[in-house]
Amino acid sequence: xxxxxxxxxxxxxxxxxxxxxxxxxxxxxxxxxxxxxxxxxxxxxxxxxxxxxxxxxxxxxxxxxxxxxxxxxxxxxxxxxxxxxxxxxxxxxxxxxxxxxxxxxxxxxxxxxxxxxxxxxxxxxxxxxxxxxxxxxxxxxxxxxxxxxxxxxxxxxxxx
Amino acid sequence: xxxxxxxxxxxxxxxxxxxxxxxxxxxxxxxxxxxxxxxxxxxxxxxxxxxxxxxxxxxxxxxxxxxxxxxxxxxxxxxxxxxxxxxxxxxxxxxxxxxxxxxxxxxxxxxxxxxxxxxxxxxxxxxxxxxxxxxxxxxxxxxxxxxxxxxxxxxxxxxxxxxxxxxxxxxxxxxxxxxxxxxxxxxxxxxxxxxxxxxxxxxxxxxxxxxxxxxxxxxxxxxxxxxxxxxx
Ligand code: FES
Ligand code: FES
Numbered sequence: 001x002x003x004x005x006x007x008x009x010x011x012x013x014x015x016x017x018x019x020x021x022x023x024x025x026x027x028x029x030x031x032x033x034x035x036x037x038x039x040x041x042x043x044x045x046x047x048x049x050x051x052x053x054x055x056x057x058x059x060x061x062x063x064x065x066x067x068x069x070x071x072x073x074x075x076x077x078x079x080x081x082x083x084x085x086x087x088x089x090x091x092x093x094x095x096x097x098x099x100x101x102x103x104x105x106x107x108x109x110x111x112x113x114x115x116x117x118x119x120x121x122x123x124x125x126x127x128x129x130x131x132x133x134x135x136x137x138x139x140x141x142x143x144x145x146x147x148x149x150x151x152x153x154x155x156x157x158x159x160x
Numbered sequence: 161x162x163x164x165x166x167x168x169x170x171x172x173x174x175x176x177x178x179x180x181x182x183x184x185x186x187x188x189x190x191x192x193x194x195x196x197x198x199x200x201x202x203x204x205x206x207x208x209x210x211x212x213x214x215x216x217x218x219x220x221x222x223x224x225x226x227x228x229x230x231x232x233x234x235x236x237x238x239x240x241x242x243x244x245x246x247x248x249x250x251x252x253x254x255x256x257x258x259x260x261x262x263x264x265x266x267x268x269x270x271x272x273x274x275x276x277x278x279x280x281x282x283x284x285x286x287x288x289x290x291x292x293x294x295x296x297x298x299x300x301x302x303x304x305x306x307x308x309x310x311x312x313x314x315x316x317x318x319x320x321x322x323x324x325x326x327x328x329x330x331x332x333x334x335x336x337x338x339x340x341x342x343x344x345x346x347x348x349x350x351x352x353x354x355x356x357x358x359x360x361x362x363x364x365x366x367x368x369x370x371x372x373x374x375x376x377x378x379x380x381x382x383x384x385x386x387x388x389x390x391x392x
Contacts, residue, residue, distance in 0.1 A: 040317055053300030053323060054316040062305040069317070 011035065013045060022050055024060055028067055036072040065119070073108045073115035075153060077101075078132040082121030085128035093129055094118060096143055100150050114153075164232040179223035179234055180208055188236055191245065191265060193252075193335060194286035195224045199295055202287050207248055207265070211235045220244060246271050256281045257349045261335035267354045274349040282336060283313060289330035299323045302330060 011034040013027075020026035027046060031038055038061050047054045061067045079085075079094045094105055094116070103109040103116045122130050127139030131146065138149055163172045166183060173182045178201065183190050193205035203225040210223045212234050220241065228234075235241065249269055252262045254276035262284075266272075287304075290313060294300045301324035305314045315321040331337050340351060 043316075053294070053303070055300055055303035055314075055321075055323075058314075058316045059303045059305055063307045 011042065013042065013049065017046075017049060024050070024052075024057065025064070028057075028061060032067055036074075037068045037070055040069075071108060071112065073103070073113050075114050075134055076117070076132075077114060077134075078117045078119050078122070080120070080122045080128065080130040080132075081118045082125065082128075084121070084125035085130055088129045090129035092143060093131060093141055093146055096146055097131075097150065100147075162228055162230045164228050164230065164234060166234050167236055173228055177228055179210055179212075179221075179226050179228050179232075182228055183210075183223065183234075183236055190223055190236055191269065192224060193261070193265070193284075194288060196288060196291075196333065199288065199291040201225045202291065204285065204287050205248075205252075207245060209241055209244055209248075211238045211241050242269075245269060250274055251276060252284060253350050255279050256284050256336050258282075258340055259284075259336045260338040260340040263340045263351045264354070266350055267352050270355075272350060272352055272355070278349050284336050285311060285313070286335060288333045288335065289313065292329045292333045297325070297327050297329050299325060299327070301325075 011031065013031075016027050016030040020030070027050075028038060031042055031046070035042070043057050043061065044054065047057050061069060077097060079090055079097065081090050081094070097116055098104060101109055101114045101116070103114050105116050105118055108115040119132075122132060122137065124130055124137060124139065127137070129141050131138045131141045131149065133149060133153060138145070141149070161172045162175055162177075163170060164182075165171075166179075166186065167188065169186070171182065171186060173185070177185075180190055180192070180195065180201075190208050190210065192208045194202050195205075195208060201224040203222045206222055208223045209220045210226075211218045212221055212226070212232055213219060214233055218235075218240075223234075223236070246269055249262070249265050249271045250273070252259075253266055253271065253274045256262055257274075257278070258280065285304075290303050293302050301321040302313055302315055304311055305318075306312060315324070341353065
């Protein structure tokens with residue numbers, strides 16, 4: 001993604017405002033990218049700066065599934081539960097991940113490492129069941145291949 | 161000026177006038193729920209449907225948001241419109257039977273049954289309160305959150321809003337907040353009690369004598385005997 005904020009250091013709201021010419025969704029996207037969620041005080045500051053009522057920003061933030069108002073994990077897992085993936089057993093994968101990473105669906109694990117979401121169709125039904133790990137698609141996932149994916153994820157995190 | 165046909169009548173209105181405004185100006189009643197003259201039209205309730213065009217190529221549009229155009233053919237009370245309207249009211253009854261506004265609409269449009277699964281919703285998402293708060297009160301304290309079936313009206317982070325001045329405008333305008341009359345059929349989804357009430361003046365006069373809505377049964381209230389017309 002081209003428009004990545006430097007992940008370190010405080011978030012520069014003015015810079016984002018200027019770069020996105022005040023386009024709300026793009027700014028929210030920047031905030032989310034930096035904090036991994038939309039913190040309340042940043043939204044308040046944003047509302048003040050662009051001169052819109054707070055509720056307007058909240059409305060947009062709650063409308064899109066992409067935005068989260070709660071802290072998300074460092075690694076984001078998405079399991080497709082769309083029709084095609086569902087009939088190929090994505091439900092089992094969700095359970096598998098839940099158990100292995102100690103994270104409920106739609107939530108973040110207690111250590112703040114992983115968050116697990118279910119989505120409806122990632123647009124690659126032929127590859128179903130589909131699991132997305134940190135933006136990377138894993139097609140034709142089986143419980144076995146899932147295990148290796150998760151193992152890699154866990155060990156990668158240990159190395160860091 | 162644009163000229164268009166409203167129920168077979170050729171009329172001219174200022175450019176930019178909606179069908180609803182034009183119809184109201186010419187005295188044709190179109191029921192509405194989410195419309196208020198003081199607020200911007202929103203098109204949420206669909207009750208103000210009218211049929212435009214000539215069948216079989218006609219279609220239903222919401223008159224509160226549709227601006228009249230040159231040569232448009234509009235029918236406000238065609239069979240299709242009336243049926244659809246009744247269906248809509250029936251669905252509103254199934255959603256929020258506790259509202260007086262909706263019960264009144266049902267009686268007025270002869271909706272006497274509900275064939276849908278009964279719910280007890282407190283909000284019909286007409287958006288009147290949101291527009292009231294933003295446009296008239298200039299506060300912008302409440303608004304929509306979420307989407308789909310989890311859409312609801314709320315404040316920023318569901319907390320007490322700092323922008324709210326407790327003006328009560330949202331409650332004033334809310335059609336769902338108006339509790340229905342507590343008649344004998346209180347528990348039923350559809351009350352229809354006013355359907356059984358004939359205005360008392362009808363026994364004595366051939367014509368409707370006043371245009372009060374609802375009928376206040378004026379003679380009865382003042383304790384006077386209804387005056388008899390001499391020829392009867
Ligand atoms: S259903 Fe999973 S990608 Fe379409
Ligand atoms: S009054 Fe037109 S849609 Fe509600």
